[in-house]
Amino acid sequence: MRSVEWQENALSLIDQRELPWQLTRISLTTYEETAAAITNMAVRGAPAIGAAAAFGMVLAANQFDTTDITTLRQQLTDAGSHLKQSRPTAVNLMWAVDRMLKLVDDPAFDDADSLRKMLLVEAQHIADEDVVTNKTMGKHGAALIRDGDTILHHCNTGALATVDYGTALGVIRTAHEQGTQFHVLLDETRPRLQGARLSAWELMQLGASFDIIPDTAAGHYMSRGEITLVLFGADRIAANGDVANKIGSYQIAVLARENGIPCYSVAPTSTVDLSLATGAEIPIEERDPDEVRAPFGNPIVPDDYPARNPAFDVTPHRYLSGIITEKGIVLPPFDENLSRAILGKEPDA
Ligand code: MRU
Secondary structure (H helix, E strand, O other): OOOEEEEOOEEEEEOOOOOOOOOOEEEEOOHHHHHHHHHOOOOOOHHHHHHHHHHHHHHHHHHOOOOOHHHHHHHHHHHHHHHHOOOOOOHHHHHHHHHHHHHHOOOOOOOHHHHHHHHHHHHHHHHHHHHHHHHHHHHHHHOOOOOOOEEEEOOOOEHHHOOOOEOHHHHHHHHHHOOOOOEEEEEOOOOOOHHHHHHHHHHHHHOOOEEEEOHHHHHHHHHOOOOOEEEEOOOEEEOOOOEEEEOOHHHHHHHHHHOOOOEEEEOOHHHEEOOOOOHHHOOOOEOOOHHHHOHHHOOOOOOOOOOOOEOEEEEOHHHOOEEEEOOEEEOOOHHHHHHHHHHOOOOOO
16 A cells, blocks of 8 residues: 555545554545645655655646646646645655656647646656665665664654655665564654654564664663664755754764764655755754644643744764665765766766
8 A cells, every 4th residue: 555646536645644543544636735735744754745746736737627738837837836835845845846847848748638647647657666766775775784783763764754665664674574683763753753653653564673762762772882773764965965854863863973873864866956065055844833832732831832843954964874775875975976876977066
């Protein structure tokens, strides 16, 4: 079962807000509903929101019933802008919408219905490619995992955060399927608890060995020699290899360096934004402080206490041992090796 898929002329999503208590799907029929599902995190995780937005563009094409191709192109461009604004940090969202808009602007399509059909084909490609990419990253990354390892993992990067299979959790899944014997420590990942609620649910399904730990316990276990490898995903990677990922990733990368533990980000090349020189340019989403004051609607402090809620942080590239992509494990120097992996050539001077 895919987290994001096209079913009966609608976008079907696993509603991640209901897990681990209930596995339910929601069916969306408009691009506005799709943008809202991304904003309110019914669907979340960089590749998953990219694929959802691609299908959102298909919904938009079906909502606009004009037969005039020029009018349809303009309406779809506006719908694309709306979808791109649904979350700011994960570049897979912009990447997927731009890929759909390239088709919208392609002069080869001169009638509205052929464009509509091709948009569905393209969205399906984006979804299918994501699964193949994740399995390929899984194979590259699993080579780093050895019998006896204990892996620290942050947030959720599994099948739920992608179309299927996952990025960092996909690496863990591949190693588990290969029969490697290891244990996983899952950061609970405050304040939305993606690690405790979603990664744990996924590892339960797989039968992999894990414990949920408070985010604040990572340094403790590292200092006692109990963690041998750190894996997390990415929402946007700048050209120099700085990685924006779920809030808390930066501190575990620094702690890993302090304790001599290898630390890898796992991400498809669609997460790399070569237009940004460094991580300082990556927009960081600030979410509603009520997610901190009253997680899942349960107040833990009075509602007038001031709070801040950055959803992501940037790990400077110097803390990363490598970036695991579908093109292989990219090693430092990232400014040269990332663009070589993606473009097949050196960066422009
Ligand atoms: O705010 P979220 O839950 O969308 O954040 C997701 C993450 O940070 C993941 O770790 C990430 O998208 C990278 S791998 C799929």
